[in-house]
Amino acid sequence: MRGGTGRPALTYTATRRACYTGFVTQAVVNNLAPLLFIVFQTSYDVPVEMLGRLVLLNFGVQLLTDLAAVRFADRTGYRIPLVLAHALAVLGLVLLAVAPAVAPTPYVGLCVAVIVYAIGGGLLEVMVSPVVESLPSPQEGKAAAMSLLHSFYCWGQVAVVGGTTAVLAMTGFGSWQVLPLLWAVVPAVNLVVFLRVPLPPTVPDEHRLSLRSLFGAPAFVCALVLMMTAGAAELTMSQWSSFFAETSLGVAKTWGDLAGPGLFAALMGVGRIVYGLWGARIPLAPTMIGAGSLSVVCYLVATLSPSPVVSLAACALCGLAVSIMWPGTFSLAAARFPLGGAAMFAVLAVMGDLGGAVGPWLTGAVADLTAASTGLLGSLAAALPDDGGTGLRVGLLGAAVFPLVLVVCATVWTALGRRAAESAGVLAAAEAGIEVTIPER
Template structure:
């Protein structure tokens, strides 16, 4: 039998599937939050802690990867990432059912696939960046669009399956989704992979940290992660409890449309990115994000609030890949270290944003404190709590807007 030849096109598709895997491990559990809360009496704060464990683990893995990934090799890291993602998803379907503490079983599972997620987000982007391509920014955005398409697929397929099999059989979902990363693991054993910095002379940590522009890039990544995840991770519960709509509608119109709008934004930039200045786009995106957050939080119209909740996906679509591309242009020799540090900052935002929103939501729900505008509208403390948490999270797109204004004044390229 003739041996199959793998090309850079196969590498690109494997990377796309890698980001779909990332979407699975980041978005499946939040779809089950209502089930976890009703079946196992898990509080908002503990649900927020699951998000924190996931992205906190990814953050720690990012730190490890920035130092050792180049020595271990991209291929070994990618094979391990997909293997751990598959094991973690299998555990999520098994451990909560057999352990005396279901929450501990969830936490262990999230920790395992969080390691895989950290490796994926640190290594996949530099693999794509290293491939021959004249439109690096567009290629990066198109790569990240597959996270969104993956998120949308997770929401739609999982919602339909839950409707068919019933909430009591939720554990079947992670078991089924575990097959996808397992399949892609074998692909990464064979596809060709190039080094990111051709002469092997990447910037050192000291060189990167010596430039004020890099600190702004780090701030942008923190804000990008928090702006995206604060809304997307709580969008299903916000739609179901905050807006009092059925779970199927809440999942499809909340995280489902959120992912669709985010995918559209990234795909458009992936094809037309050469003609659009990324700094201006990011500035406009952060302004739109502030607006969609505020309308979602304060609108008395349920359908308008759902629409702007979803439209937030479009507003945040270019924040993460755009900051990667912007930083790569400013620091052309940043290498894996730069991508790793930015991924760490992104994970800090992904962890802190939803966690902070959960803490504020619980506090308002338990104490009865809230803005007068919501008290006068007859909202329940659950509804007021969720809105209050998201209101506090509005600080992140606001900080990003300010950071971008400062970054526009910096020198466009540095030799680091």
């Protein structure tokens, strides 16, 4: 089959692959800067809290982009926002390399670069997931397809960690500016692909469930909390594990990056691939309860263990624990509200980015307060294994509350689903003239 230009017409298979690469692009813009935190601290004398502020800025701008996308996501179609997202990712990565040298201060330059590529990252988060959800596939395989899509974020993160670590090991910190320029090739190529691939239509206004109706549903409010805590649980460990390994555990940067964020991302990818292959047979909400519980344990072991090896293993295992949280919440919401449209995904992405912004920033802020405290926080830090005076063990210990709240919320979701099923059964029975009595709980 050929298009009007004589070139072979692209199929939805090419669209799916472009979406996978879109999530690799998002992994690049979200994870490259944290790997350079130690470079920024030593070269530009940036304090820990201000490093955390870069993460807050990244996901805060993505959050604002998601909010803006709520209004236009279903009206413009998918192509324009997706092409714009990749263009901004390219520009932001180029600025990351050059702006610190030409801006009034290096930190201002870093902030400008983060703002530009964060807008692109926010558009990718909003637009890519509903595209894959809308592609032809059996309904029972939707959750598995979503998990498989999100696994490419993990493999992108693995590639960023591995590639960045290798380049820094070979060239040293003095040539770090080449890294953003190299990684900008990924969104540049995918931009061209998204100009050509076929894209599904968005949900028409007359069929789409209104946001007012969504916010009036207790299950959707529950999904919003799930999304926020999923973002916080995933991104807090992902963004801080490299710095934690180097400054708190005394591990060399190369091995710290590979054993911390590198293995974290690999195990997160494995978890999503496994659910992508066999997820149609696995109940999603109970799986998220188990994953959240494992994540709590990982945060506790990482901060409480005096052994660097055990702490790093817990950081890495946390990747497996959080793997299903973000795509799982998307799938739960899409199954419960199939006519939510891209606007629903945008609202969910807002909450995920809110968690991704606030979680790592709060962790860094608590760490700074702990390092300067002689009171309760200082006493808690003294009771924990040594962290080089960074206070990061206390910050990560407090972050265990994020997956704990997710466990509670996933349990509530299960109860709401059971109640909805019972109500539907009673209604069907009443229509058939059958009297049904629901037992007391």
